[in-house]
Amino acid sequence: MAAETPALVLEERAPVSLAQRVRDARLPWVPIVILLVIVFCAAFANLVAPHDPRANDVRNKLQPPFSSSEHILGTDRLGKDMLSRLIYGARTMLQVTAPSMVVAILAGTIVGLVSGYSGRWADSVLMRITDAVLGFPSILVALLIVTYLGTGVWNVMIAIAATQWARFARMIRGEVLAIRDRDFVVLAQIYGVSPGMIVWRHLFPNVINTLMVLTSVSIGQVILLEASLSFLGLGLAPGDPAWGILVAEGREFLTQAWWIALFPGLVITVVVMAFNFFGDWLRDYLDPRLRRAG
Amino acid sequence: MTAYIARRIGEGLVTLIALSFVVFGSVHLTGDPARFLLPISAEHDESVYEAQKAAYGLDKPFIVQYWNFLIKAVRLDFGQSFTARRPVQEILLERIPATVHLAIAGTVLAIGIGVPLGIISAVKRDTVLDKICKAFAIFGMAAPQFWVAIMLIIVFAGYWGWLPAFGRGDVTGWFPSWSQIPDMLAHLILPAFVLALAIIAAIMRLARSAMLEVLDSDYVKFAQVKGMSDRVVIWKHAARNALIPVITFGGISLAGLLNGSVVVEVVFAWPGVGLMLLEGVLSNNFPQVEGAIMVSGAAYILTALIVDILYGYADPRVRMN
Numbered sequence: 001m002a003a004e005t006p007a008l009v010l011e012e013r014a015p016v017s018l019a020q021r022v023r024d025a026r027l028p029w030v031p032i033v034i035l036l037v038i039v040f041c042a043a044f045a046n047l048v049a050p051h052d053p054r055a056n057d058v059r060n061k062l063q064p065p066f067s068s069s070e071h072i073l074g075t076d077r078l079g080k081d082m083l084s085r086l087i088y089g090a091r092t093m094l095q096v097t098a099p100s101m102v103v104a105i106l107a108g109t110i111v112g113l114v115s116g117y118s119g120r121w122a123d124s125v126l127m128r129i130t131d132a133v134l135g136f137p138s139i140l141v142a143l144l145i146v147t148y149l150g151t152g153v154w155n156v157m158i159a160i161a162a163t164q165w166a167r168f169a170r171m172i173r174g175e176v177l178a179i180r181d182r183d184f185v186v187l188a189q190i191y192g193v194s195p196g197m198i199v200w201r202h203l204f205p206n207v208i209n210t211l212m213v214l215t216s217v218s219i220g221q222v223i224l225l226e227a228s229l230s231f232l233g234l235g236l237a238p239g240d241p242a243w244g245i246l247v248a249e250g251r252e253f254l255t256q257a258w259w260i261a262l263f264p265g266l267v268i269t270v271v272v273m274a275f276n277f278f279g280d281w282l283r284d285y286l287d288p289r290l291r292r293a294g
Numbered sequence: 295m296t297a298y299i300a301r302r303i304g305e306g307l308v309t310l311i312a313l314s315f316v317v318f319g320s321v322h323l324t325g326d327p328a329r330f331l332l333p334i335s336a337e338h339d340e341s342v343y344e345a346q347k348a349a350y351g352l353d354k355p356f357i358v359q360y361w362n363f364l365i366k367a368v369r370l371d372f373g374q375s376f377t378a379r380r381p382v383q384e385i386l387l388e389r390i391p392a393t394v395h396l397a398i399a400g401t402v403l404a405i406g407i408g409v410p411l412g413i414i415s416a417v418k419r420d421t422v423l424d425k426i427c428k429a430f431a432i433f434g435m436a437a438p439q440f441w442v443a444i445m446l447i448i449v450f451a452g453y454w455g456w457l458p459a460f461g462r463g464d465v466t467g468w469f470p471s472w473s474q475i476p477d478m479l480a481h482l483i484l485p486a487f488v489l490a491l492a493i494i495a496a497i498m499r500l501a502r503s504a505m506l507e508v509l510d511s512d513y514v515k516f517a518q519v520k521g522m523s524d525r526v527v528i529w530k531h532a533a534r535n536a537l538i539p540v541i542t543f544g545g546i547s548l549a550g551l552l553n554g555s556v557v558v559e560v561v562f563a564w565p566g567v568g569l570m571l572l573e574g575v576l577s578n579n580f581p582q583v584e585g586a587i588m589v590s591g592a593a594y595i596l597t598a599l600i601v602d603i604l605y606g607y608a609d610p611r612v613r614m615n
Binding site: 128132135136137139140143144146147148151220224227228231232233234244247248250251254255258261262264265266268269270272273276 | 312432561574
């Protein structure tokens with residue numbers, strides 16, 4: 001019995017309460033609240049928005065912001081309510097960026113895991129392709145894709161995925177290289193575990209942190225890319241509620257209606273900032289080693 | 295060193311060939327250019343279609359067509375632009391100087407603003423000035439270029455009327471005459487600033503951290519102990535050493551600026567290769583897109599190559615790797 005006592009003492013270390021852990025994590029509350037608001041607006045746009053974002057109200061066209069309680073952020077040239085269009089824009093933004101990010105992350109992770117674990121020629125070939133994609137500015141690759149596939153939301157999503165997977169592949173491969181010779185992997189190999197199982201059960205769980213950090217620091221860039229492509233008129237049709245398109249429409253009314261361009265751009269900036277801050281925090285929280293990488 | 299340069303040039307060539315293959319191959323994957331070019335009246339006339347095919351060399355095997363494409367691409371010969379009805383080569387030669395001017399102006403601004411701000415915020419660490427610089431950097435990395443451009447146009451061109459909002463003035467070609475220079479600079483300021491914004495932010499952060507590191511070193515402390523004035527210590531002793539990585543980054547970002555300019559050129563109606571590229575994309579003008587992408591890609595690869603070689607000279611660790 002005496003021998004068990006020290007072990008018991010170790011286990012009785014004061015349990016850390018959830019509240020304490022949240023306090024210790026020093027969560028970035030402002031960005032989190034902003035992001036929650038955006039997600040809420042996207043999910044319940046039909047309940048939050050005061051008007052139909054596509055409804056014209058020509059009698060009230062080009063109303064300046066804060067001039068009537070009916071249209072708080074003003075109206076555009078056909079009298080569409082700017083606030084409602086911004087709120088639906090959050091939904092559009094998530095609908096376009098989320099699936100393309102998921103595809104990019106899946107593809108990048110698979111390429112990174114295979115490349116890092118298999119090594120040899122598969123690694124060389126995959127990394128050459130990755131470098132080629134990384135070597136060119138995303139906007140150029142995206143334009144090339146849209147040229148040949150045509151404009152439209154689906155093709156913009158393909159373009160985003162096609163430019164973003166490479167960063168994930170590079171990073172995951174680096175992580176895999178760092179752990180694939182560790183004891184637990186070698187022991188699994190000796191034990192006769194199949195390569196697929198080693199990758200799935202032993203390597204993948206070890207790169208999840210990196211994956212989360214890289215995702216959160218990339219989202220800001222992806223939102224900017226998506227907004228740029230919509231601004232250039234390559235994504236959704238004019239009149240659809242996407243933030244980039246709203247700014248593009250405001251461009252035609254620079255001197256008469258500055259608010260059409262101002263608010264959507266401001267929203268993009270704030271959302272990207274929120275994601276950037278959150279990404280920086282997550283990086284520091286999950287893996288201080290990565291502090292300089294992003 | 296020679297081996298390093300040779301390897302780097304080889305890598306650049308491989309990337310260039312890969313790019314040309316993708317650009318050329320995607321036309322053939324996504325449709326039949328000969329069919330696309332047919333006039334509507336002759337849409338069902340197979341003899342016109344065959345003649346068209348032969349005229350553009352589209353009846354030859356893929357690999358022969360690709361080779362012909364490469365040979366012509368070297369001379370910037372990408373055929374006729376569908377919409378402008380003149381050779382893409384002519385358009386390219388008009389557009390390249392505009393894009394290069396913009397990229398150079400952007401780089402000058404990025405370094406000219408980013409470096410001093412970075413140094414100041416390192417020297418005045420944790421003061422209000424440092425915090426303002428930091429806020430500017432955070433904003434510069436998050437704000438979409440096209441939006442900043444429009445806001446600057448509204449304020450500086452619309453409201454105050456200080457600067458022109460669109461275009462390049464009456465400048466054409468590489469070298470403006472002396473009398474054109476003030477007008478040319480006025481047209482350059484806004485687009486160059488927008489182009490530089492994100493890079494200013496990055497250079498500022500880089501310069502700040504490099505400077506902080508140097509300020510902590512013994513030789514800077516020794517210079518201070520010797521009784522030299524702060525200005526001499528900061529600008530002559532510390533800054534010189536802190537700036538090596540910053541200048542390298544500036545070179546690499548020039549390569550990015552040559553291409554990052556699509557959005558900026560569109561907003562400011564700047565008659566460069568980026569605008570030409572978007573015009574081509576929106577009108578399915580394949581020869582024009584091919585020409586613009588190949589030129590942008592080649593410029594990017596070439597700049598990155600030069601920067602890497604210079605970097606190899608500056609830092610032996612790079613070329614040994």
